[in-house]
Amino acid sequence: MASGKSAGATMRVLLVDDDTTLRGALAQSFELAGIEVEPHADPQGALATIDADFAGMVVTDIRMPGMDGTELFRRIAAIDADIPVILMTGHGDVPMAVAALKQGAFDFVAKPFAADHLIASAQRALEMRRLVLENRRLRLAAEEAQGAYPLIGETPVMMRLRDMVRQVAQADVDVLIEGETGTGKELVALLLHRWSARRTRPFVAVDCAALPETIAEGELFGQAHGRTPGRIMAANRGTLFLDEVDSMALALQGRMLRVVEEREVRAIGAEERQMLDLRIVAAAKSDLAGAVAEGRFRADLLYRLDAVRLRVPPLRERRADVPLLFAHFLREAAERFGREVPMIDADVEARLLSHDWPGNVREVRNYAGRVALGLPGEGSGVGSDGSLSLPERVERFEGATIRAALEEGGGDVRAALVTLGIPRKTFYDKIQRHGIDLNAYRQGRG
Numbered sequence: 001m002a003s004g005k006s007a008g009a010t011m012r013v014l015l016v017d018d019d020t021t022l023r024g025a026l027a028q029s030f031e032l033a034g035i036e037v038e039p040h041a042d043p044q045g046a047l048a049t050i051d052a053d054f055a056g057m058v059v060t061d062i063r064m065p066g067m068d069g070t071e072l073f074r075r076i077a078a079i080d081a082d083i084p085v086i087l088m089t090g091h092g093d094v095p096m097a098v099a100a101l102k103q104g105a106f107d108f109v110a111k112p113f114a115a116d117h118l119i120a121s122a123q124r125a126l127e128m129r130r131l132v133l134e135n136r137r138l139r140l141a142a143e144e145a146q147g148a149y150p151l152i153g154e155t156p157v158m159m160r161l162r163d164m165v166r167q168v169a170q171a172d173v174d175v176l177i178e179g180e181t182g183t184g185k186e187l188v189a190l191l192l193h194r195w196s197a198r199r200t201r202p203f204v205a206v207d208c209a210a211l212p213e214t215i216a217e218g219e220l221f222g223q224a225h226g227r228t229p230g231r232i233m234a235a236n237r238g239t240l241f242l243d244e245v246d247s248m249a250l251a252l253q254g255r256m257l258r259v260v261e262e263r264e265v266r267a268i269g270a271e272e273r274q275m276l277d278l279r280i281v282a283a284a285k286s287d288l289a290g291a292v293a294e295g296r297f298r299a300d301l302l303y304r305l306d307a308v309r310l311r312v313p314p315l316r317e318r319r320a321d322v323p324l325l326f327a328h329f330l331r332e333a334a335e336r337f338g339r340e341v342p343m344i345d346a347d348v349e350a351r352l353l354s355h356d357w358p359g360n361v362r363e364v365r366n367y368a369g370r371v372a373l374g375l376p377g378e379g380s381g382v383g384s385d386g387s388l389s390l391p392e393r394v395e396r397f398e399g400a401t402i403r404a405a406l407e408e409g410g411g412d413v414r415a416a417l418v419t420l421g422i423p424r425k426t427f428y429d430k431i432q433r434h435g436i437d438l439n440a441y442r443q444g445r446g
């Protein structure tokens with residue numbers, strides 16, 4: 001049923017057309033078909049009622065003063081790309097509508113059309129939307145039931161941190177997270193989102209250290225006439241996570257300041273600005289005040305980001321959590337590789353207790369992965385490829401591919417990132433997991 005219920009909300013059609021007569025006639029047709037309809041003469045007004053939970057679909061005319069239908073479609077897609085939009089085209093607008101279809105518009109109807117034809121298409125769109133919302137709801141419920149993304153730790157510092165994350169999450173303020181590499185800053189950022197009222201909206205992570213090598217400026221801020229609205233816009237109504245903000249190039253900090261300060265974004269090459277409803281969470285490895293003193297970071301940007309500060313302690317300040325974390329990651333890795341959870345031997349136990357874990361939780365996770373595969377040391381203990389399971393062979397292949405990329409680029413990380421097409425953080429994660437020493441490649445020893 002197109003007019004059925006989804007997550008408690010009645011599904012509806014937003015009908016956007018500046019032509020009073022056509023709007024009235026179509027609204028009546030929808031009502032007669034038993035479909036709830038909300039007519040709008042002004043695209044801006046229609047846009048204001050849409051968010052990522054919007055239970056319905058949009059039918060819009062292409063030619064309207066102020067904002068045309070394809071622009072409206074692009075803005076809706078920036079809020080949620082899964083909101084179906086049907087375009088009504090006049091004579092000569094068909095190529096525009098076809099271009100919009102390629103960008104993901106649901107359908108178009110060419111004027112003059114029979115109302116029944118439009119209604120049938122709208123009914124399919126409503127059904128599709130209902131399924132998307134239902135799937136999202138189920139996925140979130142399943143994640144919550146499984147306690148997905150646990151912030152593990154029973155030491156007093158971690159218990160305190162967990163409480164603070166819960167409290168701060170609900171306050172909808174910007175947050176600055178400080179901590180060494182691999183301590184769990186991104187996990188904390190994700191939990192600030194998951195435990196907030198924005199949890200059903202997007203969480204968009206941007207690795208500032210990798211800008212603009214892996215994400216071009218246009219991709220981040222949007223391009224005036226581009227096909228994509230930009231990553232920042234995609235976070236609208238949700239949470240924007242600026243990871244490694246301390247490594248952001250100075251040239252980008254000015255542009256980012258506008259986003260943080262004014263909650264608006266101007267796409268590259270565009271005149272007008274678009275308003276944003278964002279929560280911004282930033283993470284930094286180093287002391288940002290020091291970066292300001294050294295002239296690497298804008299003081300005004302730090303001031304804006306620093307509404308609430310959370311510190312994620314390094315593992316050496318919560319050593320008692322190491323066995324707990326290790327056990328969790330060992331179970332997780334064994335499951336991933338389709339293996340039994342191995343018994344921990346004396347060597348492993350000694351390492352858990354004595355090692356300093358400079359790579360923090362990520363290092364524990366990678367070590368647990370090696371133990372799960374029976375390779376706690378580097379490169380020992382496995383037979384020929386033939387005796388390995390598929391996940392293990394994939395793992396080996398991945399290691400070999402990364403080594404080859406590093407060899408090719410003489411240990412240059414940027415070059416390797418481009419060759420491998422993976423984010424920087426994932427890359428560091430993987431080289432640590434595979435026990436790859438970057439310096440060996442830099443010295444040309446392969």
Ligand SMILES: Nc1ncnc2c1ncn2[C@@H]1O[C@H](COP(=O)(O)OP(=O)(O)OP(=O)(O)O)[C@@H](O)[C@H]1O
Pocket residue numbers: 150151152153179180181182183184185186187188243244283285361362365425
């Ligand atoms: N307390 C924790 N409980 C469970 N998993 C954790 C915990 N802390 C970190 N992790 C896991 O360890 C890995 C590294 O954490 P994360 O990526 O959040 O660190 P980070 O501080 O953002 O690292 P970087 O400084 O390199 O960006 C992730 O897989 C994360 O889920």
